Amino acid sequence: MISYILARVLQSLVVMLCVAAISFSLFTYVGDPIANLVGIQSSDEKREELRESLGLNDPAPVQFVRFVGRAVQLEFGISYQQKRKVASIIAERLPATLELSILSALIALGIGIPAGIFTALNRESWFSHLILSGSLVGVSLPTFLIGILLIFIFSVQFQLLPSFGRGEVVQLGFWSTGLLTASGLKALIMPAITLALFQMTLIMRLVRSEMLEVLRADYIKFARARGLSNRTVHFGYALMNTLVPVITITGLQLGSIIAFAIITETVFQWPGVGLMFIQAINEVDIPVMSTYLLLIASFFVIINLVVDLLYYFVDPRLRVGRGVRA
């Protein structure tokens, strides 16, 4: 058990180091940091002095170690444009993205999994066919189009929901939440649905096909032949086995919900890290870009780690060795 977790954690660290290397190389190869720091009139000597004092003349590995050391202490430098600490910009922006993503994930899982189970168990019902045809919309329409459609219908035509922003937020310590005000909640609805729709249909179709596969398995047939009730067979035997492969894909999808919030945030002008990243690209704000990269990578790595551990608890084939062969 411990060695399994340890191995996974070590692997995660290696991945993070690789991402850090890419993120670090942005500084070195995309533009000259000194040029962004000093005015046009600065003399070459002054530039060289600055370069020396910032340690930019040190060998790349030394600089990299320094970069990683600072990153571990959550020090990511200062934004070229906003002249503020990147860490505090992100701390300001992150709650918005996390609230949006987590709500989307809950919608995607909460509707996707039951819908998948329903359509697998009732293959021939008209409702299943309806769900499946409807899900094609979710898969085939691009996210921004759905967002714009929603805005057109609910904001422009019916004027029910705000078309942009987070509404009023309440500050709880460092965390700004939109969940406690009516306008904050209203503002959250459309972006969350927009972001969830694609993942939801994907999870539903995945659960459905996995479950159909499992229902054909010999142990399900044998369970039925032993006279176990449909309830036990479907939920005690089939569902658990369905979830084993679903967990992996779902984990990866949750990571991408956070990562691909960029588009939704742009459409709804949601003040999260995605929007921040788009602005940073426009302004060639390297520290912000590289920090965003590190942030998203760490989300992916953490989610994957959790998925691996979940796997370990769900599937006894990983947990328990083959034991004695009698």
Next chain:
Amino acid sequence: MAKAPLLEVRNLRVEFPTRHGTLVAIDDLSLHIDPGEVLGVVGESGAGKSMTGAAIIGLLEPPGKIAGGEIVFDGQRIDNLPDADIRRIRGRHIGAIFQDPLTSLNPLHTVGRQITDTIVAHLPLTARQARTRALELLREVGIPAAAERIDHYPHQFSGGMRQRVVIALALCADPKLIIADEPTTALDVSIQAQIIVLLKRLCSQHGSAIMLITHDMGVISETADRVAVMYAGRIGEIGPVSDVIHSARLPYTIGLMGSIPSIGEEVERLVQIDGSMPRLNETPPGCRYHPRCPQAFDRCSVERPELIAVGSSRVACWLYDDSNQAQTPLPVRAAAKTNRDSPRINGTASAKPLIEAEGLKQYFDVSPPLLTRILERTGRRIVQAVDGLDISIVRGETFGLVGESGCGKSTVARTIVGLFDATAGTISYDGASLSTREERARNQSVQHKMQMIFQDPQASLNPRWRVSEIVAESIPRSRRAANGGVSARVGELLRQVGMSPLDGDKYPHEFSGGQRQRISIARALGGEPEFLVCDEPTSALDVSVQAQILNLMVDLQRSLGLTYLFISHDLAVVHHISTKVGVMYLGRIVEWSATHRLFTHPLHPYTRMLLDAVPDISKTGTQRTQVEGEVPSPIDPPSGCAFHPRCPFANDRCRTETPKSIMVEGTSIACHAVEEARLPSWKAA
């Protein structure tokens, strides 16, 4: 038979509605099972035997449905019961056992939970009582240390042990009838013997009747009281087991019996039933067997025969109808079998080996990743699939290699043809060394003289290629221009394996399993080989088709002077086709000698155990000695003689010292007990 039958199936009809009309899978089938009786149901694949079992317990796969007839169980009609009621009968009154123990158990629950779930579903017991009962059941089916094993997951059990758990599950509510669908097919012979003995014993103790569905006549012959022979969705013959096996009346049964190789007799060719079972959408009118029947006459193709009493059996065949005077039935065990008198090869069987391997080793590294190894402080894990094997095959002979799964026989085949690079040891072909990849590359022309035939003809033919392309693939470039080009050669090859040159334009899926295996043989022959390595070439085929392929192989050997290395787990098949037989156990050949000698004077305790365990139609009605234990893992083989943990004659020397091969009266044998002459002499069954 004063008692009412336990189960009575009357005029059962099962249909599959499809887009192209309704397919009738089972047509007007009637049978009964008495309490405590074992009814064997045999037939080749597609005969509808599993479907009959599924229909009885109401588990037909949709869209299949019962379209007529009735099923009466214990005085109650059960075919029209609502779902909830039939569920109460399944498991409680009718238990079921399926073929593959590896997939029959839910991998995510402990075996204890699966058993208690089932007990609680049927019996008014508390969870604790159910667990006590589950424990009793596990002890009863012979799971060692049951108290500990009850909380283990299925993957922690070996195949044989899992099938025991499956039997415990089927028995857990004391059902009156058990439907066992191929319960031993996926198991090795020695395990198969254990399971059959166990199943019979438990059912007689619990007073359960068994409907034993299998394609294996050997299993039926020693287990069943009565046998029903099915063909294309109908029963052709039903009667007491010894009658059906020793004096079959239906031409199909006669042919089927003749096509089964038996270790009790030596014949040159097996009885061959041409063709194969009709598909559901092309069942012929009248008697469904008439297109393949050697004794069919006019009436057979028009009118469907019903079961009529002949002696103590009932047979559906017009030959036995009172009005029939035109034909008399063939005698049992048709005369088409001729005794094997001469060696199959006309040329001089020189003593110089054609292919020779010495000290052959093939190890596979299955270690977990380095990181895990460091963290768990475990070393590398090496599978010693082949561990010091010596083999030499003389030109023109058929060397049969038998052994249970995991003994390394397929690895030997692959290493010899060069699919794997041997870890150690030498291989030479006709004097040319082929031990390493470099040597194989240098001796391309020699390498071409070896070809391989695989087990699964479905998987070994590229589905997107036409048959002609598949066969042409192996024709050497130098021969392509000669004798009218590739297409002429392909046509010739197809004719050689009994197919039409016109078949070359079709795709593999248009053929049956037997025809596909013929195509694989044609492909192998394309390279004009001298030496064919056949890895279980008939184990995916039905017996009647197996007989066709085995006969074809014998014919080809005669006409082309081929040498075979024939690998199989089936002792009877190896006995039939081989001139020499080697028995493999955990990566080594423990005994080899001429076929007749090996089967009449087996020396090694393992060989004797296998011969004891194999169900064979020549052993109908005889009792068997039970075999203990299972094949150990080749990752960590036992020290000394690998067989010692299962050997009744093992002593300290066997436990520590690996035996060397010695020659005893023409038999090469690696056994300390034989060497020290402390082995009792062999009494054939």
